[in-house]
Amino acid sequence: MSVETRVVEQKGLKAVDVAIVAVLLAVGAVLRYFTPPIAGITPNFVIIMYCLSILLIRPKFGAILGIGLVSAAICQVTTKSLFPYLNFVSEPVGAIVVGLLAMIRMESGFLKYVRPFLITLLGTLVSGFTYISIFKAITLFVQLGPNRPNPAYAALVVVVLVTAVANTVLGGILYFPLKAALGKK
Template sequence: MKSRDIAIAGILLATGAIMRYISLVIPGPIVSNLVIAFYCLAIILIVPAFGEAVGIGVVAGIVCALVSHSVFPPANLVSEPIGAAVCLIAYTALKGRVGTAPGIATLVATLASGATFVAVAALAIAPTILTKFPSIGAFVLVTAPIVVLTAVVNAGIAQALFIPASRALTRGRGL
């Protein structure tokens, strides 16, 4: 990956981390994850190799695990690399075919990341979940709308920022 691409990914991950940190003021055990929108935007803008995309997801997972008050922060270490991989695969399949490829790729990536997070958390801390929820199914039913809503918001953010970010990067190449 070129140093310019690393800078782009770093800036967008930092932006997502700041948004994630700000979201911590929202009370509750589960919060939406806007880091996904920004690492998806990075992946969409630079279209890295598969391993590099997973690496971006690993960094995002570390950031999310450190800046989180979710039920099981370490689940981010699994869910974010999966989300990054799904984003790359979805975007690569859709780019040039669909104008909303950035939004769709981010939507699918957020759903994959969120579903993975919920599954890992449910498996890892089932006894704790069962003290707060009547069953694991109830936990999934409570978290599923959060994942879907976050996916829709993230898709909107990525789609809305894609054109201006793309133009800014194109302008920067001429310098």
């Protein structure tokens, strides 16, 4: 008599992983909605939370794309943007970059500690500059006068850079306590 062992490949996320993503994105939405602008800029807490979700659960590509799309939908409710639907491109692109960077092993020495900061920074920058690029393409033909650049572009770059710094600090600080609380190795 022989015993047959089967390996069942996991498809999708486990229920606990879905719960982690849902709670983090809900917290991000609430914080983004109720946080008043600081010097006219509101940090995008949804980006922080999808970065943390991806870093903590390390989902496969389809789930990463899903997290990005759900994040974009949440941003529709909480945004103050002129073109809110651009988030349906920028957030999935940011989430995919975070997912790809999360695959890179940096588990030794100093890199282990800067990894969540670095990945959150790059995810926020990619999301923000994707948004700006699409915004610029849409408004390319809007002219304010001869040889006058549109000041909205410079303002958006400032918003992305300030948001990236805020997200980096908050995401990096929150990563380790969340990782410990969830019992992730």
